[in-house]
Amino acid sequence: NAGVTQTPKFQVLKTGQSMTLQCAQDMNHEYMSWYRQDPGMGLRLIHYSVGAGITDQGEVPNGYNVSRSTTEDFPLRLLSAAPSQTSVYFCASSLSGTTIGANVLTFGAGSRLTVL
């Protein structure tokens, strides 16, 4: 049981390049989400999904795309990277349900992205 797996752990991009951050979970969680973490700003929600085929925008969605073709995978795409997207990205998932315990997020190890 690997939990939430993110790849790559580190990436350096040039401005304008595109890339995809991968996220996979093996816990059969319905809810998946992407956060970015910047110094002094905490975790900010980029996009989230409540199930396969369903995605929605979070607090800071601009410059990012997501898709959810399977329950397990939730990739985050940067179409044209900008220096402002330099950050640490975390994928997180939860069972999702009416009880609060079902909404405890399990986080991946994080992906540190630098855009030059």
Add this chain to the structure above:
Amino acid sequence: GQNIDQPTEMTATEGAIVQINCTYQTSGFNGLFWYQQHAGEAPTFLSYNVLDGLEEKGRFSSFLSRSKGYSYLLLKELQMKDSASYLCAVASAAGNKLTFGGGTRVLVKP
């Protein structure tokens, strides 16, 4: 929207007690979570509160007052390994979307 405030940094001595406050203003509320995050690592779940009152889990306790939009995390018998950031997060009315505060960095000194 959601607005969540917590102190930026706190320092305490090994063996002591530290209380981390979190105040929130939200358009919907379905629970408050606390996470611990060591430097360079992912956040890990500590506790949650749905109803008013105190929840105790070993050395850690969390308190919630929904009418005041206030919570605190109490860390007792501090150990060096407790040096970390502590993140307060509020769940949306739907329950699954969490909004995080900026985090409180706690430094435990010998």
